Amino acid sequence: MDRTDVLIVGGGGTGTGIARDLAMRGVDVTLVDRGGLGSGTTGRSHGLLHSGARYAEADATGARECIAENEILREIAGRCIDDSGGLFVQLSEDDPDYFDEKRDACREHGIPAEELTPEEARETVPDLADDVERALSVPDGVIYPSRLVAATAAGAREHGATVLPDAPVIDLLVEDSEGRRPSNQSSGQRPRDEAVVGAELDHEVGEIRADHVVNATGAWADQLGSMAGVDLDMKPTRGVMVGVDYPGLGPVVxxxxxxxxxxxxxxxxxxxxxxxxxxxxxxxxxxEQADWEIEQTIEECAAMLPPVADASRTRTYWGVRPLYGPEEAELEGERGISRGFFVVDHADRDGVDGFTSVVGGKLTTHRLMAEAAADHVADVLGVDAPCRTAEETLPGHRDPERLDALVEEFDAGGPADADVIGGR
Structure with missing residues (x-):
């Protein structure tokens, strides 16, 4: 049996970010994942570094968070990021008022946005569709998730954290006020005078006891939460990504x-x-991984960039978004669920001490999500130290060979950037 101050379950962008943040504050941290870091949503994303423009007209808070974190990641993450730039293109069938609204919202929220003519846009992307009527240039970019997760985990370890990439949680350790494990493990049926005090882990790791446990498992947050008798009501959605042979694109489109x-x-x-x-x-x-999703994705993307319709497919993979929105999902459907993030204090909400979940969000805002969760845990533990993750660069951030060695060490390779780094 081992012991740590904080046990973080989930080694994607957010979980490794929390580990790094708390370790930099002097907290003894252990991070665990199953089957390699970044093996969940992070490693199966489209890898877009959002400028905030995608959300500008509908979610002012999310847009401002994205542009702020975009700028921070460019400073601290180095070759984990590709500063590609981005274009939003209006086709002939698209609403010009929506374009105007997005452009004006970007400028209002501090997102650099330059309107381009079709001719100017084609100077950057010659293969754009003939019916492009206007374009908006914004500071989107590309994240290589494998490198980002591995470098963040290495940063946590440099500050004293223990990182266990292959230590699946079998069960959470839950005790009542007298140190006994409750006999009723069903969600919502226990008396709420309990605490999560650690976890039992597979692969011969055994028990790790902790003063606080953080659920950073993303789309799997409900599964871990049920081990503590709490319900997070996640609303995960799947999405397909199709890689095609198309060198030299330039910006995100x-x-x-x-x-x-x-x-x-x-x-x-x-x-x-x-x-x-x-x-x-x-x-x-x-x-399900449905063929219609592949076909529709290619068809719709080809409306903007016609050559991708006939380009050779190099890989196809699905990811699952960790959406949290118990009311919004019923009202507006899957795309209406907020892409914002939430730090759930289970002591306050459910009467279960020693347990915090961080849910929702985007890879672009993983550092901010980690900061918010670390602030909460530090407050619970009485740790009086500020977040410093926005100022300190990640290990090896300018050295792609070192970054890729860290990816291999932490088993952090994934399909999102397998063409760049190589991965599972």
Whole structure:
């Protein structure tokens, strides 16, 4: 049996970010994941570094968070990021008022946005569709998630954290006020005078006891929460990404319309990643991967960039978004659920001490999510130290060979950037 101040479950962008943040504050941290870091949503994303323009007209807070974190990541993450730039293109069938609204909202929220003519846009992306009527240049970029997660975990370890990439949680350790494990493990049926005091882990790791446990498992947050008898009511949705052979794209290309299927093309070194769909799933480990999603994504992306329709496919993968919105999902459907993040204090909400969940959000804002969660945990533990993650660069951030060695060490390779780094 081992002991730590804080046990963080989930080694994606947010979990590794929390580990790094708390370790930099002098907290003894242990981070665990199953089957390698970044093996969940983070490693199966489209890897877009948002400028905030996608959300500008509908979510002012989210837009401002994105542009702020975009600028921070460019400073601290180095070769984990590709400063590609981005375009939002208005096609002939798209609403010009929506374009105007997005452009004005970007400028209002501090997102650099320059309106371009079709001719100016084609100087950057010659293969744009003939019916592009206007474009908006914004500071989007590309995240290589494998490098980002591995470098963040290395930063946590440099400050004293223990990182266990292959230590699946079998169960959470829950005790009542007298140190006894409750006999009734069903969600919502226990007396609420309990605390999460650690976890039992597989692969011969055994028990790790902790003063506080953080649930950073993303789309799997309900599964871990149920081990503590709490319900997070996650609303995960799947989305497909299709890699095609398309070197030299340049900027990210976005369709300037309300978020829909097949409206993003993300450049990689010799490929473009087309995305994506949004379909509700019940189980983030077991869901349909439908051919229609692939076909629709290619067709819609080709409306902006016609050559991708006939480009050779290099890979296809699905990811699951960790959406949290128990009321919004019923009112507005999957795309109406907030992409914001939430720090859930289970002591306050459920009467279960020693347990915090961080849910929702985007990879672009993972550092901010980690800061918010770390602020909460530090307050609970009485740690009086500020967040410093926005000022200190990640280990190896300017050295791609070192970054890729860290990816291998932490088993952090994933399909999102397999063409750049190589991964599972």
């Amino acid at each position: 976005n369709r300037c319309r309300p978020p829909s299927d097949g409206d993003i093309v993300v450049p990689h070194e010799n490929e473009a990643v087309l995305g994506t769909t949004s379909v509700a799933v019940d189980d983030p480990d077991d869901y």
